[in-house]
Amino acid sequence: MSAVDFRLAIRNHLRYFPLDTHQVLAVEFARELREEGHIYMRRFMPTEYEVKAYPIQCYPGKCLQAKTIMMMIMNNLDKQVRTKTERENREKETEREREN
Numbered sequence: 001m002s003a004v005d006f007r008l009a010i011r012n013h014l015r016y017f018p019l020d021t022h023q024v025l026a027v028e029f030a031r032e033l034r035e036e037g038h039i040y041m042r043r044f045m046p047t048e049y050e051v052k053a054y055p056i057q058c059y060p061g062k063c064l065q066a067k068t069i070m071m072m073i074m075n076n077l078d079k080q081v082r083t084k085t086e087r088e089n090r091e092k093e094t095e096r097e098r099e100n
Helices: 003-014 021-036 066-077 081-100
Strands: none
Touching: 003 021, 066 081
16 A cells, blocks of 8 residues: 555544544554554444344334445454455455566
């Protein structure tokens, strides 16, 4: 990832937070991006329940589409799904490097 893309990724994540929090959060997000290759915003991940996709009827709301979106987000944050995806991405990157 280029330095420009690195800064852009951090800026894109910071836009959801008040300006007075950017200095602290930018350091955390940069560390996550550098060490894990992705910004997970770990400080905001819930600790009172496991982050995974639950059955659709477990999500609040009246609209099935909204419940489906929540379920998809939870699935993407599931550690097992995330780990498998990260491993597959590393394998693809290694394969591309071998080809070049």
